[in-house]
Amino acid sequence: MSARRVVLAVYLLALSLPIYWLINMSFKTNTEITSGVTLWPHEPTLANYHRIFTDPSWYMGYVNSLSYVVINTVLSLACALPAAYAFSRYRFLGDKHLFFWLLSNRMAPPAVFALPFFNLYSAVGLFDTPWAIALAHCLFNVPLAVWILEGFMSGVPREIDETAAIDGYSFPRFFLRIFVPLIANGIGVAAFFCFMFSWVELLLARTLTTVNAKPIAAIMTRTISASGMDWGLLAAAGVLTLVPGALVIWFVRNHIAKGFALGRV
Amino acid sequence: MRAHDNRAWLLVLPVFVVVLFSAVLPLMTVVNYSVQDSFGNNQFFWNGMGWFRELLDPSSELGGRFLAALVRNLAFSAMILAIEVPLGILVALCMPRRGWRLAVTLVVMALPLLVPWNVVGTIWQVFARADIGLFGAAVNGAGIDYNYAGEPVAAWVTVVLMDVWHWTSLVALLCYAGLRAIPDAYYQAAKVDGASRWAVFRHIELPKLRRVLVIAVLLRFIDSFMIYTEPFVVTGGGPGNSTTFLSIDLVKLALGQFDLGKAAAMSLVYNLITLLVCWVFFTTLTQIDARREGAA
Numbered sequence: 001m002s003a004r005r006v007v008l009a010v011y012l013l014a015l016s017l018p019i020y021w022l023i024n025m026s027f028k029t030n031t032e033i034t035s036g037v038t039l040w041p042h043e044p045t046l047a048n049y050h051r052i053f054t055d056p057s058w059y060m061g062y063v064n065s066l067s068y069v070v071i072n073t074v075l076s077l078a079c080a081l082p083a084a085y086a087f088s089r090y091r092f093l094g095d096k097h098l099f100f101w102l103l104s105n106r107m108a109p110p111a112v113f114a115l116p117f118f119n120l121y122s123a124v125g126l127f128d129t130p131w132a133i134a135l136a137h138c139l140f141n142v143p144l145a146v147w148i149l150e151g152f153m154s155g156v157p158r159e160i161d162e163t164a165a166i167d168g169y170s171f172p173r174f175f176l177r178i179f180v181p182l183i184a185n186g187i188g189v190a191a192f193f194c195f196m197f198s199w200v201e202l203l204l205a206r207t208l209t210t211v212n213a214k215p216i217a218a219i220m221t222r223t224i225s226a227s228g229m230d231w232g233l234l235a236a237a238g239v240l241t242l243v244p245g246a247l248v249i250w251f252v253r254n255h256i257a258k259g260f261a262l263g264r265v
Numbered sequence: 266m267r268a269h270d271n272r273a274w275l276l277v278l279p280v281f282v283v284v285l286f287s288a289v290l291p292l293m294t295v296v297n298y299s300v301q302d303s304f305g306n307n308q309f310f311w312n313g314m315g316w317f318r319e320l321l322d323p324s325s326e327l328g329g330r331f332l333a334a335l336v337r338n339l340a341f342s343a344m345i346l347a348i349e350v351p352l353g354i355l356v357a358l359c360m361p362r363r364g365w366r367l368a369v370t371l372v373v374m375a376l377p378l379l380v381p382w383n384v385v386g387t388i389w390q391v392f393a394r395a396d397i398g399l400f401g402a403a404v405n406g407a408g409i410d411y412n413y414a415g416e417p418v419a420a421w422v423t424v425v426l427m428d429v430w431h432w433t434s435l436v437a438l439l440c441y442a443g444l445r446a447i448p449d450a451y452y453q454a455a456k457v458d459g460a461s462r463w464a465v466f467r468h469i470e471l472p473k474l475r476r477v478l479v480i481a482v483l484l485r486f487i488d489s490f491m492i493y494t495e496p497f498v499v500t501g502g503g504p505g506n507s508t509t510f511l512s513i514d515l516v517k518l519a520l521g522q523f524d525l526g527k528a529a530a531m532s533l534v535y536n537l538i539t540l541l542v543c544w545v546f547f548t549t550l551t552q553i554d555a556r557r558e559g560a561a
Contacts, residue, residue: 004359011356011433012373018392018430019376021399025391037402079283082276090273098277100547105288107483107543109491111512112532115519116291139287142280202383202494203512207520217383231397238384245379246372253371 019242025235033231048236061216062240064130065199068213071134073194076141077187084149085175089161102143113139114207121208132208133215137201141194148193152186192252199245216241298529316530327527333506334514341510342489345428349485350478352429353436358466360441374434386498389427413500417507424496424508428489436481443477444470476553483546487539511535
């Protein structure tokens with residue numbers, strides 16, 4: 001029993017240390033950072049955070065990131081819900097191939113798509129808008145959402161569909177009024193994963209933007225300037241990118257493990 | 266049994282259209298580029314299979330570069346799987362079953378998964394530096410010369426360690442979900458039989474974990490096979506080319522040098538490899554499911 005606790009404690013400590021170090025640095029001045037390793041800020045300062053919250057070119061990065069993440073999550077779920085229902089309830093021409101094809105898109109390297117996406121979204125006039133990134137992230141989020149939702153839907157007994165049909169529910173009314181509330185947990189988990197994978201991705205988000213829709217992740221590279229690295233500012237910006245993730249985790253903590261097994265355990 | 270009804274295609278249509286737009290259309294552009302050569306000015310010339318022949322010939326400049334990146338990437342994937350899978354199982358076995366301890370454990374474990382990938386890079390770039398980072402300073406303080414920007418071995422250690430930090434929790438959470446699905450009766454039966462801890466793991470837990478382990482290995486292999494942002498931020502692919510993995514090399518070729526034909530050919534071969542691996546795993550998964558349904 002105690003050996004288990006020790007292993008877990010060591011592991012959790014190892015996970016936390018790098019994050020602690022980032023938080024620690026974000027409250028330091030650059031002089032303190034570069035003058036040697038200190039385990040906690042000796043002259044704590046909020047200057048790094050102050051700069052981010054008062055400069056629009058900084059805080060707009062967070063707004064941009066959040067806006068394409070939210071668009072992507074809504075879009076992915078809206079497409080994936082009916083498709084997942086089809087996969088969990090019916091057999092149809094080419095269903096297995098289609099499912100595999102979807103899955104293979106989740107596995108395709110984004111680097112392969114960077115250049116063609118650049119051309120495609122420039123051609124349709126969406127370049128440098130949140131919509132371009134939101135649509136591009138559908139490449140891996142839609143298949144993932146279908147996969148997770150299908151798992152949860154298969155857990156709902158088929159008799160419910162049949163009873164509703166006998167009771168005279170039309171399909172859309174049945175789907176929205178009865179079925180969707182039944183798999184609310186699954187939708188939450190799928191939303192969490194769409195949010196997560198869209199939030200952490202950088203390569204496509206960076207390639208598809210230049211000025212207006214630039215995500216915070218791309219703005220962070222600005223801290224390298226001629227006068228050297230602004231470590232404190234970089235750390236503060238990094239810490240702020242952890243906040244949305246931490247909040248989301250807190251809300252779905254009981255469903256995380258189930259969602260990782262894609263609803264099929 | 267699921268009913269056979271081709272009208273289900275109507276429900277799949279939105280996904281089909283989205284994926285058509287975001288995957289097939291771009292891939293067609295790649296195919297188009299891969300058989301042409303350009304001398305700038307948007308002038309393209311038919312090159313047939315030329316790029317592919319060069320890519321698959323290790324004695325050419327392009328082929329050698331591709332092979333080196335492929336070998337590096339496979340080595341990287343093998344290493345992180347060898348570390349993360351056993352470690353993930355171990356952590357999952359040690360996780361508490363309920364209460365506030367479980368809540369804290371889950372939150373701390375999930376946190377690295379939600380850190381934007383470039384921030385993961387930044388965290389380790391700072392953490393492993395000898396002058397300002399705790400880890401780098403500690404290792405150097407212990408008398409080991411460690412500088413990830415200078416020597417390939419240190420760069421590899423940093424990149425592998427970073428990935429273990431980043432993704433072991435995913436394996437652990439998956440295994441934890443699998444362990445939770447084992448009915449208590451199994452453990453009670455084992456207790457009655459006087460089974461050792463190892464026997465319980467070997468004959469009860471491991472077989473039940475098979476399905477989640479396949480998912481975990483698939484996700485970890487594929488994601489490490491297309492890793493880009495984290496090593497790019499930390500090492501930039503260096504020192505030299507020592508941590509230039511496939512995606513880093515591809516982006517260099519496509520967006521850095523704008524070598525469209527070569528990059529497109531490389532993209533297709535790269536994509537084909539992932540597709541093949543994906544297919545193998547998918548078949549394994551459906552077989553496990555079929556066996557489970559047959560048993561039930």
